[in-house]
Amino acid sequence: MNTLIQMTDYQIGNDTVQTVNARDLYHFIEVGKAFAAWIQDRIIQYGFIEHQDYVVTVSKTGIRQNVIQKDDLISYPLLTRWHWNDPKAKHKG
Numbered sequence: 001m002n003t004l005i006q007m008t009d010y011q012i013g014n015d016t017v018q019t020v021n022a023r024d025l026y027h028f029i030e031v032g033k034a035f036a037a038w039i040q041d042r043i044i045q046y047g048f049i050e051h052q053d054y055v056v057t058v059s060k061t062g063i064r065q066n067v068i069q070k071d072d073l074i075s076y077p078l079l080t081r082w083h084w085n086d087p088k089a090k091h092k093g
Contacts, residue, residue, distance in 0.1 A: 010073050012055050020079055022054070022072035039072050046082050053078045 005028050010019045022039050031038050048054050054074045061067045074082075 007076060008073075010055065012053070012073075012075055013051055018076040019054075019073040020076060022074050025074070025079070042082065043072075046078075048074075048078065 005020050005024045007018045007020055009016050011017075012019070022042075023035060026035050026038060042048070043054075050056065054072050057071045057073060059069050059071070061069050
């Protein structure tokens with residue numbers, strides 16, 4: 001059973017908004033393609049605007065902290081519009 005996606009407050013533009021990590025959403029809805037391709041397709045398809053609808057964070061992971069991981073944090077209002085309009089999304093509840 002999948003758990004719900006964690007929401008966090010994050011500043012996008014001049015506002016602090018609730019966001020979800022796109023990578024967490026990707027795993028939750030069980031997308032069948034590579035994450036990088038999937039998120040890039042969604043950004044283009046829905047016309048997301050960086051620093052308005054989402055932000056990209058960069059962190060180092062791995063045992064030696066030598067793997068760079070980019071995470072897209074999507075604003076919750078945008079997420080709901082996107083998710084419910086996506087015919088391939090696995091809707092919960």
